Amino acid sequence: MNPRSTPQRSRTRRAYDGRLLNVDIETVRAPDGTEFDLELIRHPGAAAVVALLSGSDAEDPSVLLLKQYRHAAGGSIWEVPAGVLEVGEAPEACARRELLEETGARAAQLEHLTTIYTTPGFTDERIHLFLATELTVEEPDHQDDEFIQVRAKPLSEALRMVRDREIVDSKSISALFFVAGFRLGL
Numbered sequence: 001m002n003p004r005s006t007p008q009r010s011r012t013r014r015a016y017d018g019r020l021l022n023v024d025i026e027t028v029r030a031p032d033g034t035e036f037d038l039e040l041i042r043h044p045g046a047a048a049v050v051a052l053l054s055g056s057d058a059e060d061p062s063v064l065l066l067k068q069y070r071h072a073a074g075g076s077i078w079e080v081p082a083g084v085l086e087v088g089e090a091p092e093a094c095a096r097r098e099l100l101e102e103t104g105a106r107a108a109q110l111e112h113l114t115t116i117y118t119t120p121g122f123t124d125e126r127i128h129l130f131l132a133t134e135l136t137v138e139e140p141d142h143q144d145d146e147f148i149q150v151r152a153k154p155l156s157e158a159l160r161m162v163r164d165r166e167i168v169d170s171k172s173i174s175a176l177f178f179v180a181g182f183r184l185g186l
Contacts, residue, residue, distance in 0.1 A: 010035065020084065021123075043125035047095035048082035048171045050113075050179045051105055051132040053152055061184075062152045063176070064103045064135075065167075069147035076147070078167045080175050082127065091115075091128035099132055101141050103150050108134035113178050118170060129175045131183060155180060 007028040016023040022042040029035050051064040069076045083098035085091060092110060099105050113129040142148050153161070158176050161167040167176070180186040 007031070015039070021125075039122060041123035041125070043084075043123055044087070045085045045091070045125060046082055046127045046171075047085065047091045047098060047130060048080050048127050048175050049095045049099045049107075049110075049130045049132050050080050050175045051099060051103060051107065051135060052155075052179075053137075054133070054135050060154045060156045063155050063158055063179075064105060065151050065153050065158060065172075066102055067149040067151065073168075077169055078161060078172065079169045080172045082171060092130070095128065095130040095132070101143070102146070102148060104138040104140040105132070105135045106138070107132035108136075113175065113182075116171065116174055127171045129171070129178060131179055155184070155186070159186075 007030045009026050010029045011027045012024050014022060015025050020043070024040045024042055026038045026040055027035055028038055053062040053064065064081065066079050066081060067076050068079055081099050081102040083094060083101070085094045089097075092112065095110060096107065099107060109132070111131045111133075113131055115126050115128045117123075118125045118127060140148070140150060155176070158167065159180060162173050162176060167173060
């Protein structure tokens with residue numbers, strides 16, 4: 001892309017500092033010289049994990065899913081384990097921490113699959129997707145503000161749940177499809 005055709009940022013002001021995210025107003029100069037403001041949500045990023053249970057059917061392995069209350073979604077939704085990166089935390093460390101906290105599982109193998117932008121029209125949030133295998137499962141350690149049920153489901157059922165709009169969370173859909181299509185060749 002020609003850099004002259006790309007709008008250039010001329011100034012930024014912080015409109016909101018929050019616990020989870022910040023909001024900036026960026027004034028952008030277009031190639032034709034006009035200026036306009038963009039509202040951008042700044043997010044530290046996150047990691048999400050498709051956790052395959054050891055010893056499950058190789059043709060249709062089981063995955064750990066969460067049914068988690070999400071106020072912004074208006075109730076409980078199905079998701080893969082995930083969480084926000086802490087300051088200075090590597091995505092892999094976040095994936096391992098969230099997998100353990102939310103499901104009680106530890107992974108002997110953790111493979112980075114890809115990184116996605118959630119909604120690049122207004123946020124810089126990126127979620128790093130991982131595949132966890134060779135799991136040992138203990139008791140989860142949910143935080144006080146988390147309302148989570150952990151369920152093991154065959155991958156085929158998780159994919160059916162996507163088709164039937166029972167799984168509507170974009171990171172979970174992306175991660176499950178990535179594993180099904182690129183790792184398992186389904």
